Amino acid sequence: MILVTGATGNVGRELVPLLAATGRPVRAFVRDKGKMHAVAGCIECVEGDLDRPETLATAMRGVDSVYVVSPRTPQVSNVVAAAKAAGVRCIVKQSTIEADRSLGPGKWHRAQELLIEDSGMEWTFLRPTLMMSNLIQWWGDTVRRQGRVYFPGGEGKAVPVDPRDVALLACAVLTQPGHAGQAYNVTGPEPLSAREMVHILSRVVGKRIRYVRIPLFVAAMAMRRFGATRELTDAIKETFRAWERNEYDYVSDAVERVTRRKPRSFEEWCRDHRSSFTA
Numbered sequence: 001m002i003l004v005t006g007a008t009g010n011v012g013r014e015l016v017p018l019l020a021a022t023g024r025p026v027r028a029f030v031r032d033k034g035k036m037h038a039v040a041g042c043i044e045c046v047e048g049d050l051d052r053p054e055t056l057a058t059a060m061r062g063v064d065s066v067y068v069v070s071p072r073t074p075q076v077s078n079v080v081a082a083a084k085a086a087g088v089r090c091i092v093k094q095s096t097i098e099a100d101r102s103l104g105p106g107k108w109h110r111a112q113e114l115l116i117e118d119s120g121m122e123w124t125f126l127r128p129t130l131m132m133s134n135l136i137q138w139w140g141d142t143v144r145r146q147g148r149v150y151f152p153g154g155e156g157k158a159v160p161v162d163p164r165d166v167a168l169l170a171c172a173v174l175t176q177p178g179h180a181g182q183a184y185n186v187t188g189p190e191p192l193s194a195r196e197m198v199h200i201l202s203r204v205v206g207k208r209i210r211y212v213r214i215p216l217f218v219a220a221m222a223m224r225r226f227g228a229t230r231e232l233t234d235a236i237k238e239t240f241r242a243w244e245r246n247e248y249d250y251v252s253d254a255v256e257r258v259t260r261r262k263p264r265s266f267e268e269w270c271r272d273h274r275s276s277f278t279a
Contacts, residue, residue, distance in 0.1 A: 001062045002174055005029045005050065005079065006069030010133040011094060014167035015067065016043055022175050029059050050075035053082060060086035065174055069094045071105065076112040080119050090122040090180070092173050094166070097129040097185050097248060104239035105232070113183075124173050125183040129248060130160040132188070132269045135197070136276045143201070143277045148210045152219045153194040156244035159187035160197070162264040165255045172258045184254040188263045191249040197266060204270040205277050216240055 002019055006012040007028035019026045026043040048055025050070055060066075060082050068079050068091060076093070083091060093116055098106025109127075116123045139149045166186055173179045192200075195211045202209035219240070220233045228236075242248060255263040270277075 001025045001027055002065045002067065003027045003029055003059055003063045004067045006067075006094070007045075008032075009069060010131060010163040011128075011166045011170065012067075012069065014164050015170050018167055018171040019043075019174065022171070024175060027059065027063065029056075050078055053078050056082035057085065060088060063088050065090040065092065067092045067094070067170060067174060070112075071108060073108055073112050073115070077115055080115055080121075083121065084119055088121060090124070090174075091116050091119070092124045092126065092170060094170070095125045095127045095183075097127045097187075098239055098242075099125070099127055100183070100185060103242055104235040104237075106239075107235065122180040124179045124181070126166060126170055126173070126186055127183060128161050128163075128166050128186040129188075130158045131163055131166075132160045132266060133163050133273075135160075135201075136273065139198075139201075140276050143205070143209055144279050147208060148212055149194070149198045149201075150212045150214050151194045152214055152216050152240050153243050154213050155193045155195065156246050157191040157193050157196075157249035158243050159189075159191050159249060159251055160266055160269075161186055161188040161255075162269045165259075165261075165263040168259045168261060169255050179258075184258070185252045186254050187250070187252040189251060189265055191251065192266055200267050201270050201277060204267060204274055 002024055004012055004016055007016050007030050016026055016028055020043050028043055028045045029048055031049055046059045048059055056078055066083050066088055070076050095109040095113060096106050098104045099109040099113060102110045113125055142148050169186060198209050198211040216237050220237055223233045
């Protein structure tokens with residue numbers, strides 16, 4: 001049995017049906033069963049909360065492998081404790097590419113990785129870079145209303161990845177041998193600046209979209225206004241500074257090497273999500 005936390009998230013909703021298609025028994029761990037309509041496939045669903053260890057204990061019964069998604073170290077600690085108590089063999093954690101240097105939010109993810117490494121269970125870490133799906137939340141509204149994208153980064157480049165490719169990699173890691181003790185940085189196929197991403201999106205959507213570079217302090221003010229803590233805001237600023245210095249503009253071969261499929265391009269993702277950026 002494979003337990004998937006974050007089953008209704010950007011990666012989880014793609015991962016669950018992939019796992020179900022392999023014929024493996026799959027159990028989705030969700031806070032709200034009402035959101036399970038977002039996940040295709042006939043699977044078992046358990047309602048619970050990563051902050052409530054008693055619900056994790058129930059979800060872990062008969063589980064061999066766990067896919068864990070959480071930015072919060074106490075939640076990951078709860079998962080590790082419940083998994084050990086249930087005799088789980090393997091944990092696969094969705095981390096972040098910044099964990100390779102404990103940069104920005106990567107500091108917290110690296111702390112979580114160390115908890116898992118110290119557990120005595122087998123482990124694999126998936127460290128995705130910028131998720132293409134995040135751009136819907138960040139850019140969708142201003143693209144629809146103003147034909148503009150307000151974003152830091154300038155000409156610095158990142159290598160955005162499609163969550164569907166992260167899910168493909170996760171499925172392979174959870175169902176095939178040979179991945180224990182591996183930490184995979186996960187990227188798409190091409191380095192792109194924010195300006196280049198906006199240009200591609202503009203071409204796909206079929207209307208002029210203007211990129212407006214904003215200073216980091218303005219972006220931080222906006223994050224605080226929408227409820228982000230100062231600690232989180234400062235961490236994300238670290239990530240953007242690294243982006244501006246082109247510290248994460250390299251392409252990883254993890255998706256193609258493990259899944260035997262090339263990762264999807266940003267243009268392909270834009271075509272598939274065009275409606276998210278149109279009125």
